[in-house]
Amino acid sequence: MTKDKIFLEYTLKGSAGMIWKYIGTAAGLSPWFADRVESFDRTFTFYWGKTEKRVAYLVAQRNGVYVKFRWEDESPNTFFEMRISYNELTRENTLEVTDFAEKGETEDQKELWNSQIENLRRQSGM
Numbered sequence: 001m002t003k004d005k006i007f008l009e010y011t012l013k014g015s016a017g018m019i020w021k022y023i024g025t026a027a028g029l030s031p032w033f034a035d036r037v038e039s040f041d042r043t044f045t046f047y048w049g050k051t052e053k054r055v056a057y058l059v060a061q062r063n064g065v066y067v068k069f070r071w072e073d074e075s076p077n078t079f080f081e082m083r084i085s086y087n088e089l090t091r092e093n094t095l096e097v098t099d100f101a102e103k104g105e106t107e108d109q110k111e112l113w114n115s116q117i118e119n120l121r122r123q124s125g126m
Contacts, residue, residue, distance in 0.1 A: 003078055003100035006109055010095045010117045014126040016084050019093055020064050022124055023082045032119040044069065056080075074100075 012019055022028040026039035034046040042058040055072040059079060066083035070076065078100040085094045095117070101109035120126065 003075075003102055004106050006097075006099045006101055006106060006113075008097040008099075008110060008113055010097070011090075011092050012095055012121070012126040014093065014124060016064060016086065016093050018124065018126065019084050019095060022120060023084075023095070024061070024063065024067055031123040033116060 020028075022032065026037040026044060029037040029044075029046075034048055036047040038045045038047075039058075044056045044058060046054050046056065056069040057072065058067065059070050060066070060068040060081075064084070066081060068079050068081040070079045080099040081097070083096040083098075085096055086092075087094055097113055097117075099109060099113065
């Protein structure tokens with residue numbers, strides 16, 4: 001089944017280094033993306049609550065710039081990526097998120113990301 005590609009942008013008040021700390025490491029992802037995140041080599045395990053668990057593979061990364069994951073149970077053609085970009089005009093850092101959603105679930109997926117980024121802002125002060 002094909003999925004719809006989603007692209008979202010969030011302006012954050014932190015430096016690129018600070019943002020990277022929250023998206024590029026298991027310890028950084030833990031306080032906002034999942035309740036707990038463990039990593040071994042290129043495999044990340046995300047835990048929510050007492051029973052929910054998903055495994056993702058780190059398929060690409062450029063330190064300080066972006067991370068790209070693929071969920072273990074998803075098609076190799078889908079992924080979720082978080083990328084830091086700097087807007088010279090506004091002099092602000094932007095977190096660009098690319099993800100995929102089932103047909104008809106695009107708005108739900110966007111709302112989930114909006115909620116996750118709010119968690120990031122609360123946890124980090126960005």
